[in-house]
Structure formats: C-alpha cells, structure tokens
Amino acid sequence: MNAIDWKVEANDGEARAGVLRTRRSVIETPVFMPVGTQGAVKGIRFEWLEDELDARIILANTYHLFLRPGVETIRHFGGLHRFSTWDRSILTDSGGFQVFSLAALRKLTEEGVQFQSHLDGSSHFLSPEVSMEVQAALGSDIVMVFDECPPGDAGHDATRKSLELTARWAARSKTRFDELQDNATPNADLSGRQTLFGIVQGAGHFDLRTESLERTVGIGFDGYAIGGLSVGEEKSVMYDVLEFLTPKMPANAPRYLMGVGTPEDLIEGVRHGVDMFDCVIPTRNGRTGSAFTSRGKLNIRNARFALDDRPLDPECACSVCRRYSLGYLRHLYNTGEMGAAILISHHNVAFFLETMRRARKAIVEGRFEAFRSDFLGKLSDNDPAAV
Amino acid sequence: MNAIDWKVEANDGEARAGVLRTRRSVIETPVFMPVGTQGAVKGIRFEWLEDELDARIILANTYHLFLRPGVETIRHFGGLHRFSTWDRSILTDSGGFQVFSLAALRKLTEEGVQFQSHLDGSSHFLSPEVSMEVQAALGSDIVMVFDECPPGDAGHDATRKSLELTARWAARSKTRFDELQDNATPNADLSGRQTLFGIVQGAGHFDLRTESLERTVGIGFDGYAIGGLSVGEEKSVMYDVLEFLTPKMPANAPRYLMGVGTPEDLIEGVRHGVDMFDCVIPTRNGRTGSAFTSRGKLNIRNARFALDDRPLDPECACSVCRRYSLGYLRHLYNTGEMGAAILISHHNVAFFLETMRRARKAIVEGRFEAFRSDFLGKLSDNDPAAV
Numbered sequence: 001m002n003a004i005d006w007k008v009e010a011n012d013g014e015a016r017a018g019v020l021r022t023r024r025s026v027i028e029t030p031v032f033m034p035v036g037t038q039g040a041v042k043g044i045r046f047e048w049l050e051d052e053l054d055a056r057i058i059l060a061n062t063y064h065l066f067l068r069p070g071v072e073t074i075r076h077f078g079g080l081h082r083f084s085t086w087d088r089s090i091l092t093d094s095g096g097f098q099v100f101s102l103a104a105l106r107k108l109t110e111e112g113v114q115f116q117s118h119l120d121g122s123s124h125f126l127s128p129e130v131s132m133e134v135q136a137a138l139g140s141d142i143v144m145v146f147d148e149c150p151p152g153d154a155g156h157d158a159t160r161k162s163l164e165l166t167a168r169w170a171a172r173s174k175t176r177f178d179e180l181q182d183n184a185t186p187n188a189d190l191s192g193r194q195t196l197f198g199i200v201q202g203a204g205h206f207d208l209r210t211e212s213l214e215r216t217v218g219i220g221f222d223g224y225a226i227g228g229l230s231v232g233e234e235k236s237v238m239y240d241v242l243e244f245l246t247p248k249m250p251a252n253a254p255r256y257l258m259g260v261g262t263p264e265d266l267i268e269g270v271r272h273g274v275d276m277f278d279c280v281i282p283t284r285n286g287r288t289g290s291a292f293t294s295r296g297k298l299n300i301r302n303a304r305f306a307l308d309d310r311p312l313d314p315e316c317a318c319s320v321c322r323r324y325s326l327g328y329l330r331h332l333y334n335t336g337e338m339g340a341a342i343l344i345s346h347h348n349v350a351f352f353l354e355t356m357r358r359a360r361k362a363i364v365e366g367r368f369e370a371f372r373s374d375f376l377g378k379l380s381d382n383d384p385a386a387v
Numbered sequence: 388m389n390a391i392d393w394k395v396e397a398n399d400g401e402a403r404a405g406v407l408r409t410r411r412s413v414i415e416t417p418v419f420m421p422v423g424t425q426g427a428v429k430g431i432r433f434e435w436l437e438d439e440l441d442a443r444i445i446l447a448n449t450y451h452l453f454l455r456p457g458v459e460t461i462r463h464f465g466g467l468h469r470f471s472t473w474d475r476s477i478l479t480d481s482g483g484f485q486v487f488s489l490a491a492l493r494k495l496t497e498e499g500v501q502f503q504s505h506l507d508g509s510s511h512f513l514s515p516e517v518s519m520e521v522q523a524a525l526g527s528d529i530v531m532v533f534d535e536c537p538p539g540d541a542g543h544d545a546t547r548k549s550l551e552l553t554a555r556w557a558a559r560s561k562t563r564f565d566e567l568q569d570n571a572t573p574n575a576d577l578s579g580r581q582t583l584f585g586i587v588q589g590a591g592h593f594d595l596r597t598e599s600l601e602r603t604v605g606i607g608f609d610g611y612a613i614g615g616l617s618v619g620e621e622k623s624v625m626y627d628v629l630e631f632l633t634p635k636m637p638a639n640a641p642r643y644l645m646g647v648g649t650p651e652d653l654i655e656g657v658r659h660g661v662d663m664f665d666c667v668i669p670t671r672n673g674r675t676g677s678a679f680t681s682r683g684k685l686n687i688r689n690a691r692f693a694l695d696d697r698p699l700d701p702e703c704a705c706s707v708c709r710r711y712s713l714g715y716l717r718h719l720y721n722t723g724e725m726g727a728a729i730l731i732s733h734h735n736v737a738f739f740l741e742t743m744r745r746a747r748k749a750i751v752e753g754r755f756e757a758f759r760s761d762f763l764g765k766l767s768d769n770d771p772a773a774v
Binding site for chain 1: 425426427429430432433434451455456460463464470471472693694696706710711712714715717718719721722724725726728729730
C-alpha cells in the first residue's frame with residue numbers, strides 16, 4: 001500500500017482541488033498546515049484544532065524536536081503522534097532550514113552539517129541520513145529531504161553550488177529513507193511507512209529552478225516542495241518563480257510551498273497550482289495582537305477598538321468571532337492576558353483554514369478567478385473598523 | 388425578589404452543603420471560585436469553564452478593572468458580563484485589598500483612599516461609595532464591601548483601629564449600595580439588583596474578630612466574608628481563627644473565606660463551615676509548571692517526568708489528564724510553549740472544583756471527616772511519581 005494517495009479532483013486554470021490521503025487523515029487541498037514547531041500549535045489546544053477548526057495536518061520541526069526533547073524521548077513514547085497525542089497527519093521538515101538559519105554553523109561538508117545548538121551551544125550533526133533517521137523516529141506522515149537553503153538574494157554561482165549539493169543530499173535522503181521504510185516494523189500504531197517529498201531550490205534564478213526541478217523529479221518523490229522562497233527576497237520574485245515553476249512540476253504529485261505565507265501569498269500560490277502551505281504567521285501574529293481578517297490585517301492594540309463590540313471579522317464563523325468583541329480582546333491584550341494570544345491565534349488559524357476551504361470550493365465550481373479577485377479586493381480595503 | 392437565595396441542604400459537623408442561587412446561576416457549595424482578575428481566567432477559555440469544568444461563579448477584581456479598561460468602557464458594553472461574555476455569576480472584590488497591597492498609597496483618610504496606579508502612577512480615589520458605584524457598573528452578582536485589610540501580623544491596637552474604620556466603611560458601603568440598587572433600572576440583561584457581602588476583619592486577635600463579626604452582622608448583609616487571612620500570617624493562625632470564628636457566624640447566610648487557598652486550606656475551611664473560596668494559585672501555579680494532584684503538588688520541570696507517560700493525576704478525569712502525559716507537558720514547559728500553562732492551569736482548576744464537589748458529596752452523605760482524613764492523607768504522600 002502506498003503511504004499516501006493523491007488525486008486531483010478539479011482544475012481551474014492552474015489552480016487545482018485535490019485530495020491527499022495519508023495513513024492518518026484525508027486532507028482536502030489546497031490546504032494550510034498550522035505550525036506546531038515543538039509538537040504543539042502555540043496557544044491552540046489540539047481539541048480545538050480537531051473539533052472546531054478541523055485541521056487535518058500540522059507541521060512539526062525536526063531541528064527543534066531533535067534538540068528538545070531529543071530523539072530518544074520521542075522514540076520512548078512511540079513517535080511524535082503518541083507523544084503529542086495529535087493523531088492526524090504530521091509533516092516534518094528536515095531540519096536543514098533551521099540549521100542554516102538559526103544555528104551557529106561550525107562546518108558544512110559534503111557529508112553534512114556540524115552545528116551548535118541555539119539553546120546551549122552543544123554540538124550536533126545533521127546529514128541526509130541523520131535527518132531521515134530522526135524523522136523516522138518522529139514517525140511523521142510526510143518527511144522532507146535534507147536540503148541546503150541558500151539566502152533569497154544568493155547569486156547564480158552560489159545558488160548553483162548549493163542546489164548541486166541539495167541534489168546529492170536528496171538522493172542520499174531517498175536512499176536512507178527507503179532503507180528505513182523497508183526495515184520499519186509494521187504495527188498497529190501506524191509508526192510504519194512514511195512518504196518522502198523532494199525540495200526544489202534555485203532561489204530567483206529560473207534556469208537553476210528548472211535544473212533543480214529536473215534533478216529532483218529525476219530522483220523521484222511522492223510530492224514536491226518549493227523551497228527557498230519567502231526567505232528575504234522581494235515578493236515579486238516569489239510570484240515570478242511560482243508562475244514560472246509550478247506549471248512545470250509533476251501534475252500527479254502534491255506541490256508544497258514551504259514557509260508561505262500571508263493570505264495573499266496563499267491565494268497567489270493556489271492560483272499557480274500549489275496544493276500545500278505552512279507558515280507561523282497566524283500564531284506568531286496572534287501573539288502580538290495582529291489579526292488577519294477578510295478586510296485585511298488589524299492590530300488589536302489600536303485605540304479605536306476600545307469601545308467596539310464587533311468581532312475581529314464579521315464574516316468569520318469561528319468560535320472567537322461568534323463570541324468575543326474587539327473591545328474585550330483589546331482589553332485582554334493591553335492587560336497582558338494570555339487569553340489575547342489564545343483567542344487571536346485561534347481566529348487567525350481559523351481564517352487561514354477557511355480561506356483554503358473557500359478557495360477549494362471556488363476551484364471545484366470553476367470560479368476561482370472571481371473568488372481570488374473578490375478576496376484580494378476585500379483584503380486591500382484594509383480597514384476592518386470601517387466594515 | 389431577593390438578589391440571592393441561600394439554603395443549607397446538609398450539615399456534617401460544622402461542615403455544610405448549601406445551594407446559592409444568584410440571578411445568573413445555581414451554585415452548589417462548598418464552592419471554589421476561579422479568579423478572573425481582568426475578566427478572564429488566565430489561560431482557560433470560558434468555553435472550557437462552562438462546558439467541561441462547569442464553574443458556576445468566578446471572581447473579578449475591581450481594582451484592576453477600575454484602572455483598565457476603566458468604568459466607562461465596562462459601562463459602554465453594559466457591564467462586565469456583556470463585556471467578557473461570561474454569563475454565569477461573578478463576585479467582585481471591593482478593590483480595597485489591592486489598593487492596600489499593590490498600589491503606592493498617597494493618603495488614607497476617613498473618606499477613603501487616594502492612591503497611585505501601579506501601572507502608570509496616575510492618581511485615583513476609592514472609597515466605600517466609589518467602590519459600590521464601580522461594582523454597580525461592573526454589574527457583578529455579588530458585591531463586597533470596601534474594607535481596610537491590615538497586615539497579617541498587625542498588633543492589637545493597629546488591628547482595632549483598622550477594624551473600626553472597616554466597620555464605618557461597611558455601613559457606608561451598605562448605604563450607597565442600597566441607593567444604587569433602588570435606582571437601578573430593572574432590565575432584561577440582569578444588570579439590576581446585586582447582593583452585598585460584609586467582611587469580618589480582626590487579624591489573629593479573637594476578641595477583635597468577635598467584635599468585627601458583631602458589628603458586621605449588626606449592619607446586616609446577605610453573606611459574610613472572612614478577610615485578612617492568608618496575608619502573611621502563620622498557617623496555624625488561619626486555622627485557629629477559622630475554628631474560633633466560623634461557628635459564630637450566621638448560619639443562614641453564606642460564608643466566604645477570601646483569597647484562600649491550597650487544597651488543604653480549602654478542606655480545613657469546609658470543615659469549619661466555610662462555603663466559598665477563591666484563590667489565584669491554580670492558575671498562577673499552572674503558569675510556573677506546578678500542578679496540584681490527589682497525591683500532592685508536583686513540578687513539571689522535574690527531570691524524572693521526562694519519560695513518564697502517565698497523566699498529571701491518574702485520579703483526575705479532566706480533559707488534560709485524560710489525554711496528555713507528564714513527559715509531553717514537561718516538554719511543553721521546557722520549550723517555553725504557552726500550552727504548558729494552558730493545560731496545567733486547566734487541570735489545576737479542574738482539581739480545585741472537583742475537590743469541592745467531592746467534599747460536598749461527603750457532607751451530604753455524612754462522611755465528611757472520613758473524606759477529609761483520606762484526602763489529606765493522600766496529599767501528604769507528596770510523591771505523584773510513585774503513584
């Protein structure tokens with residue numbers, strides 16, 4: 001049996017509505033994956049994510065879990081699902097991105113990366129093989145290859161060098177992944193077979209994107225991710241790369257745009273045929289009092305909300321918008337109550353998930369462009385208080 | 388119609404099981420009131436307090452709400468219930484305790500207290516009359532008189548002086564409260580008639596406690612609180628005062644021990660005939676990783692929990708104990724995840740509420756002493772890891 005099953009149910013231009021089945025859940029795409037870095041989505045209890053928000057898949061970070069609580073602890077509990085109690089799908093990144101962006105690098109070699117923990121300076125080693133082993137111990141449903149992610153403004157030569165290393169690491173990732181899958185003990189708690197996604201790099205260079213795509217597809221994966229976007233480059237670069245690259249990606253595999261993005265970015269990605277997204281902004285912004293709404297972003301600290309009895313977003317049906325007023329949420333934020341982060345993060349994740357559901361419906365009904373135009377038009381009103 | 392209805396349903400020794408009906412909820416006593424200082428119980432969404440935890444009454448702090456968001460904002464929203472969306476009972480303190488313990492005092496006079504906000508140093512005035520007006524605007528169901536709370540170790544003379552001021556302020560509180568009730572507009576949203584509780588002071592001096600009780604009962608209130616305990620005195624002083632004072636308090640009115648306390652304190656209070664309690668410790672300790680369990684306190688930071696797949700308290704049926712392991716909660720705490728505070732606070736409040744329900748059942752069944760002995764015996768095992 002395949003570890004995943006992927007079917008495109010409808011196309012509308014480049015946009016597509018699919019169904020991704022993992023061993024743990026059925027995921028309708030396009031889909032936004034809330035980020036649970038440490039095995040928990042910040043501020044939102046799993047009960048809400050399951051019952052009201054109905055998230056089918058979350059992302060967890062290999063780098064963070066590798067450092068704390070560590071692989072042996074996760075293994076002791078029988079994998080990340082059992083440890084965290086989240087029993088729907090989990091996608092784990094490879095740790096590469098965090099190693100290159102967070103940790104003090106010691107040494108990058110053909111073999112892998114020796115680095116120091118951002119927590120205590122302790123020394124660790126990650127390589128394609130180690131990353132596959134860690135992700136096998138985590139037991140995530142979708143595993144990412146270990147790649148090197150160059151800076152968004154990397155020049156052509158540096159980018160080429162990086163993507164060649166990434167290609168060799170991708171092949172090694174697949175080899176080790178396959179060994180681990182063959183050796184995995186099938187058992188009732190589903191800690192067995194996983195699926196592996198490749199990552200296309202190449203920064204803003206179209207020729208290198210093409211080359212990276214060809215080499216990655218040449219190795220062969222169950223899904224393909226677009227890496228190296230939303231890493232500091234101009235927003236237009238991301239949109240240009242999406243427009244150029246996505247139509248060239250295999251149609252018979254899910255496409256995942258890593259670490260992206262704003263509601264606008266998600267809609268642009270969907271337009272170009274991306275199926276999966278993840279980003280920390282709904283919860284990160286929730287903690288700083290910033291809410292995403294159908295009329296753009298609002299910041300709850302704004303004094304004009306003090307006496308406002310309307311919800312964060314009158315068009316949102318989430319439990320926060322059905323109950324709590326702008327005035328009350330502002331009061332919670334101003335008085336340092338955790339409740340502000342909890343409630344605004346909840347709404348933000350609800351908004352992201354619902355936006356993807358609405359996009360999907362529009363694709364199925366063949367009216368994605370009208371939906372997109374309406375959605376982006378409203379967002380740019382950017383004045384929720386005037387609604 | 389009375390603002391509250393009080394009935395003792397069973398006595399067992401001095402302990403009693405009662406039913407307190409306010410205009411908003413039916414409260415079975417003995418009861419623990421979770422503290423919602425700013426109109427929110429820290430880390431626990433109202434949805435959980437209503438559905439799973441079934442808290443019937445919470446406490447909110449007049450001092451904090453007076454400063455932020457301020458009386459006019461609360462009034463704009465139609466009272467604290469509408470502002471916060473909590474539609475069960477709310478008890479508000481008078482602000483006195485906080486003014487005396489938190490704020491930089493400027494001037495204590497017969498008239499009231501001029502003080503500086505702990506937030507920005509702005510100058511404010513509270514008096515019995517102002518406190519009644521603020522609490523009327525908050526629209527709480529149970530209002531507390533404005534009192535002066537002397538330090539726990541206050542000498543006899545200082546305590547006598549303080550309680551005489553408190554007695555005069557209690558009379559003024561009642562006068563202003565009655566005026567406000569008579570002038571309140573009866574309306575559908577229940578912002579009308581409130582009930583007023585008196586407060587017995589006297590620190591650790593039995594003769595002054597007796598005198599304060601007599602003067603307070605002389606004025607006449609719908610309920611009587613014991614103030615000035617758990618404010619820095621020896622624990623034995625609190626127990627001695629309870630044993631001495633509580634049997635002298637009117638049997639036909641609810642008795643409320645303010646700001647208390649640990650599970651042991653609650654059980655001792657119940658034993659002596661106290662009906663109502665409030666304390667910040669379930670949520671405050673939850674935020675620092677400290678959990679109350681049937682086998683005593685545990686701190687989630689302890690390394691021995693790292694691989695422990697058992698719940699915080701195997702005897703607890705709350706949603707946290709049914710699902711999450713010590714190992715996972717410890718991981719959340721160690722990685723600075725809000726989830727640790729959210730989940731441990733939830734369990735702690737569940738434990739306090741359930742302890743009071745179990746105490747009530749024991750009283751009704753005439754086996755409170757056996758319950759108490761068993762409960763305290765288990766608590767002092769103090770080794771949850773060994774359960």
